[in-house]
Amino acid sequence: MNVQPEASKQEVMPVEKRRGILSVSLRNHIAAWLFLIPYLVLYVWFMLYPIVKGFYISLHQWTIGREPVFIGLQNYSYMFKDKYFWGALWNTLYFVILSTPTLVIVGLLLALVVNAKMKGTTFLRSAFFLPHILSISVISSIWVFMLQPYTGFVNSMLHKIGISQEIFWLDDVHLAWISILIATVWWTVGFNMVLYLAGLQEIPEEYYEAARIDGANSWQCFLHITLPSLKGVTLLIVVLQSIASFKLFGQPWLMTQGGPGTATRPLVQYIYETGFRSNEMGLSAAMSYFLFAVMIVFALIQFKFLSKKD
Incomplete structure (x- = not known):
């Protein structure tokens, strides 16, 4: 007679426990x-909606x-026939090819310097990172002042080391790109x-100690330990830097105004001029989406060639 109540009690307890767990989970x-909804509302309104509206x-x-008058894909057709669009796109690609390897290599070299166990590395870290917190208008104003002919700091230093020729950094096509870079x-x-x-501080010191015991020199340690260990960081920097370079606008706009002529006018500047100077909002939106597609393809290619399984 006592078996049935015991069995029913054992059956009821798990159900009650499950209900309690479900209620806690709910x-x-x-x-x-409730915490996510405010962010999601702002994200949808200020990020997703503009993307859909822009298309x-x-x-x-x-x-x-x-x-607005619906014209289908005519903006895209006109864009592909516009020689100034292709010129601005080439300027952007040129800067991406020019700046990305430079920033990766220089960033790695500076990291190796400040990671060395020497006095003053704390100061160097702050000094190297400090310009990053400044705005683009401040940076551009500093370099326009430094690169001025006759009175600029750079030309004055060149005169002191024996270069008498006056260099017009922002008026020559090739020098203008070097100045922006x-x-x-x-x-x-x-x-x-x-x-x-x-990334360097995440590499175990035991790797280097074992390599030195085996007779490896500093270059071999760097080539076979440091670089492979930094592959993930390098991929991140390459992708981020490529995207930032594709969005180039402030430096040429403030330093050269896209000149001389249109030699340093990037695509973002041409999009801005098309939309807000020529008042062609549809055409500028089409250019923006084409640039977005190029950036996606470029990032996918980088992931394809740089992110190989270990």
Whole structure:
């Protein structure tokens, strides 16, 4: 007679426990969503909606103050026939090819310097990273002042070492790109240095000790231990730097205004001029989406060739 109540009690207890666990899990999910909803609302409104709206605009002929007229893919067709668009795209690709390897190599070298066990490395870390916290307008103003002919700091230093020729850094096509590159490296390389420094400090010292016991020199340790260990950090820096270089705008706009002529006008500047000077919002939106597609393809290629399984 006592077996049946015991059995029923054993059957009831797990059900009650499951209900308690489910209620706790439900409360946790509700609490999590309550914290996430404010961010999700802002993210949808300020990120996802503009993306969808921008693509909608790219399919219309739209000038500010007038109703948009649907024209399908005509903006994209006109864009591909525009020689100035291709010129601006080439300028952007040229800067990506020029700046990405430079910033990766210089960032790695600076990280190796500040990671060395020497006096003053704390000061060097701060000095190398400090320009990164400045705004692009400040950076550009500094370098325009330093690169001025006759009175600029750079030309004055060149005169002191025996170079008498006056160099017009921002008025020559090739020198203008070099000037923009120098300003960009000085401004952003500190961030890459910090990423590489974090990667260097994650490498176990035992690896180097074992390599030295086997007779490896410093170069061999760097080639076979340091570089392979930094592959993930290098991939991150290459992708981030490529994306940032594709979005180049502030440096040429403030330093050269895209000149001389249109030699240093990147695609983002041309998009800006098309939208806000020529008042062709639909066409500028189409260019923006084409640039977005190029950046996605470029990033996928980098992941394909750089992220190989160990």
